[in-house]
Amino acid sequence: xxxxxxxxxxxxxxxxxxxxxxxxxxxxxxxxxxxxxxxxxxxxxxxxxxxxxxxxxxxxxxxxxxxxxxxxxxxxxxxxxxxxxxxxxxxxxxxxxxxxxxxxxxxxxxxxxxxxxxxxxxxxxxxxxxxxxxxxxxxxxxxxxxxx
Amino acid sequence: xxxxxxxxxxxxxxxxxxxxxxxxxxxxxxxxxxxxxxxxxxxxxxxxxxxxxxxxxxxxxxxxxxxxxxxxxxxxxxxxxxxxxxxxxxxxxxxxxxxxxxxxxxxxxxxxxxxxxxxxxxxxxxxxxxxxxxxxxxxxxxxxxxxx
DNA sequence: CGTCAATCTATGTTGTGTCAACTACTGTTC
DNA sequence: GAACAGTAGTTGACACAACATAGATTGACG
Numbered sequence: 001x002x003x004x005x006x007x008x009x010x011x012x013x014x015x016x017x018x019x020x021x022x023x024x025x026x027x028x029x030x031x032x033x034x035x036x037x038x039x040x041x042x043x044x045x046x047x048x049x050x051x052x053x054x055x056x057x058x059x060x061x062x063x064x065x066x067x068x069x070x071x072x073x074x075x076x077x078x079x080x081x082x083x084x085x086x087x088x089x090x091x092x093x094x095x096x097x098x099x100x101x102x103x104x105x106x107x108x109x110x111x112x113x114x115x116x117x118x119x120x121x122x123x124x125x126x127x128x129x130x131x132x133x134x135x136x137x138x139x140x141x142x143x144x145x146x147x148x
Numbered sequence: 149x150x151x152x153x154x155x156x157x158x159x160x161x162x163x164x165x166x167x168x169x170x171x172x173x174x175x176x177x178x179x180x181x182x183x184x185x186x187x188x189x190x191x192x193x194x195x196x197x198x199x200x201x202x203x204x205x206x207x208x209x210x211x212x213x214x215x216x217x218x219x220x221x222x223x224x225x226x227x228x229x230x231x232x233x234x235x236x237x238x239x240x241x242x243x244x245x246x247x248x249x250x251x252x253x254x255x256x257x258x259x260x261x262x263x264x265x266x267x268x269x270x271x272x273x274x275x276x277x278x279x280x281x282x283x284x285x286x287x288x289x290x291x292x293x294x295x296x
Numbered sequence: 297c298g299t300c301a302a303t304c305t306a307t308g309t310t311g312t313g314t315c316a317a318c319t320a321c322t323g324t325t326c
Numbered sequence: 327g328a329a330c331a332g333t334a335g336t337t338g339a340c341a342c343a344a345c346a347t348a349g350a351t352t353g354a355c356g
Contacts, residue, residue: 119160
């Protein structure tokens with residue numbers, strides 16, 4: 001009565017693995033990030049996009065498209081990060097509608113420290129639980145999702 | 149200036165694959181669920197736990213521990229699902245502090261329809277993008293995260 | 297030029313998640 | 327059996343996210 005006769009297909013196990021790994025590792029790692037660097041994963045994500053962008057600058061919409069967490073509401077997220085002094089808004093020369101978001105020196109400094117510690121956390125809570133062969137297999141199988 | 153000399157370790161690609169796969173598939177699949185079944189993934193998650201539990205019943209705290217999405221605030225989630233008529237609260241015989249949440253016949257019916265369509269969506273947006281070997285590898289590598 | 301659709305960002309509103317009290321009850325200890 | 331710490335769940339206050347809409351600017355077309 002509680003479940004159907006036929007078992008779940010194998011791909012469902014793979015999917016379950018992904019969502020559980022995602023949820024469990026985030027739950028473990030986000031409080032640590034908050035504690036040692038004082039920022040949330042949303043902030044780190046935005047700073048990361050900016051840091052990787054040429055000139056440390058991106059327009060609002062590019063930021064929105066590339067962000068993992070915030071589909072909408074990038075305006076307010078940038079408001080908060082700007083209030084923290086980690087980015088600033090600048091006018092776009094050619095287009096007066098546009099705003100480009102630039103990472104500040106302070107933001108870049110905080111980012112590079114935060115990402116290093118964050119990677120150490122991830123290594124402990126994620127990578128160390130897998131064998132090199134498993135890591136390689138997962139990376140290979142799922143690379144299509146971030147390489148668009 | 150934008151990035152350090154040394155490249156990201158391979159496990160970071162694996163991790164990136166997981167979070168991107170998670171985010172992208174959810175973005176694709178949740179609106180479909182909402183449309184064809186009228187419920188969110190949070191609802192589906194709770195109904196799933198109840199449906200798999202013996203007697204279709206679980207106490208609030210068990211529900212909280214097993215839920216993927218809602219760490220805290222299960223009270224409000226159950227409020228909403230109860231308002232939709234899919235579960236009901238019952239007193240626990242031995243313990244007058246406790247509340248057990250029971251799935252209603254209507255909830256069970258909606259769940260079995262919703263989960264079937266949801267799996268079809270997942271098959272299209274997730275499983276069909278991987279080879280059987282990739283699926284097997286991901287399932288094997290990540291099973292530890294949901295098998296606790 | 298002048299109009300008009302398209303684009304970019306901000307704002308208002310509403311809903312949901314989170315954290316810290318708070319109430320009610322249980323089991324234990326003296 | 328009274329006091330007390332621990333447990334179960336709810337409530338209120340606040341922060342954040344989603345959705346629709348508004349306001350400003352641009353580019354294309356006649």
